[in-house]
Amino acid sequence: MRPSKPLWWLGALLAVYLCAPFVASIPQIGQADWAGVDWHATWSAVGVSVASASVASLIILVGGVPLGYWLARSRARGIALLGFVVQLPLALPPLTSGVLLLFLIGPYSALGQFFGGTLTDSFTGIILAETFVAAPFLIVAARSAFAAVDPVHDDVAATLGHHAASRFFRVTLPVAWPAIRAGLALAWLRAFGEFGATVMVAYHPYSLPVYTYVVFGGQGLPAMMPLLLPTLGIAIICAVLSVYSRGTRAAPEVNPENGDELTAFTPAPSPPASADLRLAFAARRRLGAFTLDIAWQPQTRRLAIIGPSGSGKSLALRIIAGLEHNDAGAIMLGATDLGALPPERRQIGYMPQDYGLFPHMTVAQQLAFPVDADAASARYWLAHLGLDALTQRLPRQLSFGQRQRVALARALSRHTQLLLFDEPFAALDTPRRRRLQQSLRALQREVGAVTVVVTHDPDEAALLADELLVIEQGRVLQAGGVADVFQRPATLRVAELLGLHNVGEGIVRAGGVIETPEGLCLPCVNTTLAVGSRVMWRVSPRALAATPEGAWPGRIAGTSLRHGDRYVAVEIAGVTFDIAAEDAPATHAGELRFTIDANGVLAWPARDS
Structure with missing residues (x-):
């Protein structure tokens, strides 16, 4: 669809203005004073700027990524004020930034005297000035990138056995890295071109912007073109790399209508499950005005929790998974007290609504990600869930049904004894939802794990469960066998929730x-x-x-x-x-x-x- 003409003309006008200075500089190439250029001093200044910008960017990267993560995820008091202060250099004139730095590291400051005046008029001073003015570019990018990462990825990684540091470096950081990388590039370019703060803190040695200013004052405009070429060349290289990286990341997406059918498979060669493998739990959690207070001791392995939106059913599932704190009560799987274990040690499979596939990992990498992944089991489920031809695809290249089966294979590759499904089919249309429900029903017959399905669809609960827990507003309305609950609802509200x-x-x-x-x-x-x-x-x-x-x-x-x-x-x-x-x-x-x-x-x- 073409944009409206006023929008097109406004955009075109700004584009012309931004391109015009580059066009105007072309005739100056032939008129420049090439013979009078001090190339030794020029390349020395280029080297100082490249080196200082690179060191400053490394410092910004090492400190800015953790700071951005902290600003994005922390709910501590004062964090908003800290976020405002660290971004102030973006709003300050560079000369003002330089004056502020002199108050801190100048030759007459306590810190400057401690270091014997080496923090100014030195390569170190250039790095300190560039770090101060360029750091906000990376911090803002990192904060936005981490805030955009779906917390469900961290939750799923925890249930797959990974501790906090592993989850950060293997999931959260890789997902946020493209935006952080763009912020790092902007920070480097800002540091490379920094003049105002640098000239206040470190007039010597000459960085390229300071040297350009000195030459302009002594020789005028004819000497500028030779000095501008390195800067323009570096900017063009960065732009080309940015375009190239975007091109290599692009990948075709498949039609989500295809690939939902489950390939017929034979029973998995899994060891027989323990006869006493049962889930029993009591969960109490207060969140603001809402309180979840439920308990259930089912006698079968195929379970469902049903209730309206906001009833607490997903919260109950997260408590079982260890992703939410349980204020009171126990969670038992057979003889194992799950409540005493962190989520990474509960040996469970947790599938949120969108299946929790990591966007930067291929199918093969997804199945190898669990800490205790069994390669033989992963190969089995790849073949018998019809995924063995998709191992090099990313999640965005899979259909809804393929994503669901990859998440199932990932959970089953670690011989889990408890599978938790949070509204697994809520976002799908009816035909696809029916096909995938039948797929999950077939798989339930093949594994010995306890399965808990959270849903608001009574037909889905009847298909996938033998016992049912009906809750509303954090309280149990009825629990029992599916046939009994559907045949004898305890109250009119239960009958309404079940669609009776x-x-x-x-x-x-x-x-x-x-x-x-x-x-x-x-x-x-x-x-x-x-x-x-x-x-x-x-x-x-x-x-x-x-x-x-x-x-x-x-x-x-x-x-x-x-x-x-x-x-x-x-x-x-x-x-x-x-x-x-x-x-x-x-x-x-x-x-x-x-x-x-x-x-x-x-x-x-x-x-x-």
């Missing part, structure tokens, strides 16, 4: 009928319920039928589509029921009457909401 229909509350009356708050009396074959007790009920869609002899008058209230099946909403005595479209009356004209089969009405004691 034809569910309600009522009071047991004489004769075993259940009276709803709207006054509808539902027949029920359960004779064990005490009269007057409060119960939950559920009516099967097949239990409702429209017949002329029906006991209850009703009307058609609308239609809905669920999972490809069409349902008709029927209102009877103020209560809305869904029935299958094929069982709905053919005509809506006239009065409709319905029967309710008592055998299709299920009731159980209600719990407090």
